[in-house]
Amino acid sequence: MHTFYAADLAGQTYTLPEDESKHAVRVLRLNVGDAVDLLDGRGGLYMATVADANPKRCQLRITHHETVPPRPYFTHVAVAPTKNLDRMEWFVEKAVEIGVERISFLRCARSERRELKLERLEKIAISALKQSGQAWLPQLDELQDYAAFVASVAPETTFIAHLEAGERTDLAQVAGAGPGCCVLIGPEGDFTPGEISLALSRGIRPVTLGASRLRTETAALAAVFTAQIMLAARR
Template sequence: MHLFYTPDITTETYTLSEDESKHSIRVLRLQEGDEINLVDGKGSFYTAQIKTANPKKCVLQVINKAPDFGKRSFYVHVAVAPTKNLDRMEWFVEKAVEVGIEEISFLLCDRSERKNINIERLEKIAVSAMKQAVKAYLPQLNGMQAFPSFIQQVDAANTYIAHLENHDRTLLSQVHLSQKICILIGPEGDFSVKEIELAYGRGIKPVTLGTSRLRTETAALVACHTVNLLHELKSVLP
């Protein structure tokens, strides 16, 4: 399947960008009459036919549009403090998009070793992962935000903080799932005591991801997968 990301598609005739045109005609060797698929990142999946096989301006004719393609009945939001090694955050974004996620936020915490991120690069990775997984929805990626400010904006009743302090914590797999859930994942040195207390003060509940001590990016992906799996089981079990 040849899948292209076309976020600005609005009409039944569409011209690929010069880079995408070159890729489709020179690299993939597609010809007039060949069919390709398009996604706009907003939920629409298109089938289109090549009308003009020009390597600089490849013109397409949309022949079918499937709205709400793969739309889910739940919403997964993971907020994570980026690791010092950005490659590990890029890995998380890629895998989370493949598994299924609606929103990713990046937290600036007391113990954060990384103070900034390249959101444009992460968005490109997310687009690539969306195409790889044949999804029509591109997750929302939010730039760095200070932890105290971020937790003031979330719905505390459906937000959980995964920390390593020796407190009473519920296994994430045992929480009562809502349709929209946010999981907070701390930096490599964990959330500070002050941050945990701030979260508790907002009504955010503590969870654990299990007995293993996980790397930040692994914990974030485990949280994402766990919520996805719980919703899938919920949909098939009586």
Template sequence: MQLFFQPEVSENDKEVRFSKEESRHIIKVLRKREGDRLHLTNGKGWIFETEITLAEANNCSARILQSEKEAPPAYHLHLAVAPTKMNDRYEWFLEKATEIGIQEITPVICDHSERKVVKHERYQRVIQSALKQSLHTRFPVLHEPMSFKEFLEKEHSGAKFIAHCEDSQPRKLLSKSLKNGISATILIGPEGDFSEEEISSALKVGWQPVSLGNNRLRTETAAVVACHTAALINEEE
């Protein structure tokens, strides 16, 4: 099955009109014609089966034949990840985390961050592409970037973990700390890790220190490992 994306369609609609970009892809690239069937999602858990009624390269429309809402995941994962120096590595993390399954992402600017400006609209497009490719129906929330201090000051439901590399601090493995079916927020630091002040301030307000294993990981790799660990734990029977 191939999945398309139209965020404005709802379960009560009878027809859907695709964006110019999606229309060109459907008609010019895939060479779809009137009467062909398409599946699409609005990123809110709904999947729609449709039939093309207007096959124009800049204005493709379809009739909605049936719709179904998928059950929400059993857990909620929020990753707060420092932007990487090389932008393509952060985009790789966004792509893989979306494929694995994630609900929220926040770019966090830390003391050791070398990149402090992120391309929010481009990141949204990366997530959209990964969503369609992996056939997911729920679009992860991508928050605007904020400072580490601002992030700590916000309220976060569920368990709160900070994954750092400071050996002088006792840390449990993330895989031993996460529980099936719970909400969790995990902080992943930049190249060079969190500063001592950041680690200390997080611990003072109840964040639990965790390790992702014995290997030294890049920021984007650590984020994907954390995401995959949560997914595996929640697949356990």
């Protein structure tokens, strides 16, 4: 079954945007009466049939609707985007497939990427949402300064993964203890000692993701996977 994303869906009919209409009719060869699925990224799942197979404005008629409730916990990863944006695109795709509620992007002292446009990442997130059958599109936050972000989060559910010496707890041991968790992942050169101290001074706890030294995008994905597994297991 072919799936389309329809964030602004309302009523009993929906007209696909022109690019999606062309893809549906010219590439997928959909005809009047063919069944498709729609999702709105807010828990809504819809079954529909093609009412007008126009390659410029393909119209769908809704035949069934159900709402999937959000997960009873949240997974939030805040990561410093890599210089090579392809690696962040890979992370966003895989994180959405696994399941994540929010992804924030941090501008750190050692960040090599100082600016970030979300449009491309949002398209990748939507594509991964459709591919994986998820019902809720995660929130993607604009790039923001590390200090401002740290000041905005709840320390009791936030953890910082860093490579500096010192006592750290395995994320798997603490991720499922609360209603969810937020994990901070630094840039390719890691957080600075000052950034680590700032997080610790606010009550954010240090964690480890294992014995290996991971790339930024790998560490971020490991955090998503670990958090999801532990949070789901303890519900």
